[in-house]
Amino acid sequence: MPMPTSSDAAPLLEARGVTKDYRDATRTLHVLRGVDLVLHRGEAVSVVGASGAGKSTLLHLLGGIDRPTEGAVVVNGTDLRTLSDRQLAAFRSETVGFIFQFHHLLAEFSALENVMIPGLIAGRSAGPLRVAAAALLGDVG
16 A cells, blocks of 8 residues: 555644734734645745744744634644633643744753753653653754
């Protein structure tokens, strides 16, 4: 039986008609309008654009840090619109990882310890967590 290609497999991440608006008392700022994106496991992408183009906003929506005004973000088959705030927080803790342009590391800890901290807070055992954190650091060099 042939192996499925990435286009045959279910998407790992999908944005469908994602829109993000910010409103104040006098106006609406349309940051993203109708963004569609499909990514499969093993694919790599870069998000590039001018300052203020909405790159960070898009990444925040895809990672569940913020919610779209319209449209859907689906990660591994889970439509993030269906998650409560508590479930969305658990999703971010267990499923998504961010490497920020300006890193947010705690200076008094090593890189390995910084990577381990979310797992330790979640009550995971330090031994296996140390192995997983070292592997993640190896992946990013």
